[in-house]
Amino acid sequence: MSTEATISEILATCEKFRIVSSGAGKSQLINHVFQVNDAKVSDDRPGDAEIEKPITSQQNTRFVLHDSRGFEPANLETFNIVRDFIEQKSDRNLELRDRVHAVWLCIQTPTHGARVLETGDEEVLKLAHRCQIPVVVVFTQFDRLVRQPGYKEGDFEASVQILQDAASKLRIPVPRYITVSVRKKYDKNIPVLVDITREVVDEHVKGDAWVIWSVAQRASVPLKIEACIAKGMNSYWQALSGAIPGVGHMLLHQCLATVHREIIMCWNFPDAENLLIDDKFRHLMLYVVQDMHTGSGAASAHGPEEGKVNLEKITQFLDLCTAITPAIAPPAAILGLAYLFLKWLSSEVLENTSDVQRVLIAYTVDLILVLVELLNFALLKTSTSGKMTWTELDEAFQAYYRSPLQPSVHKRVRDLVGQHGRPNLDLVIIREKIESIVKECRS
């Protein structure tokens, strides 16, 4: 079994995704992809050239931007500064955290026919190729072309041709490119840009850099889900493989708490981070998965007819979970909850049994789907302003918990990890299956 890094281990080696952007329409694009509006120079040391100044945001601390503003293609001196910066920061001997992870070469979409690439654009492409750093050509403000009277599909083809010609002149492969707009109704390609960026990062930077990208970006939910599934359960696999010293003593509820933190970290939701890692929310999630434990005798704990989850009961459940000792009399009757599940959670040493795996997988999928709901709520909410509160989180939770989706997720997990025999330990297969469960449930 492999012992791949967890999300927190990856982010400990490299906290932020470092991106260089040049050209027109950068700031708006960055705001959109990272969902910020406060990005600014964070470390203004006198004498630093524009590109050397790190631009960061309090609203999303997982990226750092280097804006090559002021870089005039015709001005050799300013170009040299940009070139030196990129060359220096793409040295493979540098730690991952110090390197440039991607370049977005933004070109304003021509609205009247195509225009040849500027010398500066060509230089950036050559440089990225020479330094082997991921580059995406981003044709910005695409809506301005599309909204023109008489616009036809195919009007953009000439610009693609020009890019291809430039690549062949420079003797480099045609770079990946995409048209984007930040305007409402025209912004459907933003998640595509995120996916393309992920692909070029995977190709050139290799390793886990794509995970840092997945965490930093806030425009592609599928990419977040992919990272959660690929990495979020790694603490569990590590524990099982004996990679963590003393792990024989790790209890199931500790492992679930770790998986929970990993996924929340990947979601990168600083507004709600405290709420999301709070015990109250974690225990709600435990409540949902109790029917995955065959020994507890808990049938599915709910049905739509039962209505809202009783929060008071959950709070009691929470206290029990942390305080439980086998000596306590079974309180199951009071709560209508499975005492045996609590006891099992708190005393089960992490082992490779079907019950453990089923609970872990269900927990992972349930949590991801609640977070997807929360994101929908957050998007509605941010337009009316205000911070995320427990009310939204509870609403998101209830929306998932009361949907027909939830029991069907559990059914699929039960089909995946049967009652008997040793569970599958083939990571690739398990991940693929979890991914397909989430995908089917979202469509």
Ligand SMILES: Nc1nc2c(ncn2[C@@H]2O[C@H](COP(=O)(O)OP(=O)(O)OP(=O)(O)O)[C@@H](O)[C@H]2O)c(=O)[nH]1
């Ligand atoms: N129609 C349209 N306008 C856009 C779009 N993106 C940016 N703009 C406009 O284009 C102008 C420049 O956008 P910015 O994102 O600030 O460009 P920038 O590259 O950061 O500019 P500098 O910081 O001055 O180098 C602004 O007036 C934006 O409102 C878009 O997708 N569609």
Ligand SMILES: [Mg+2]
């Ligand atoms: Mg700008």
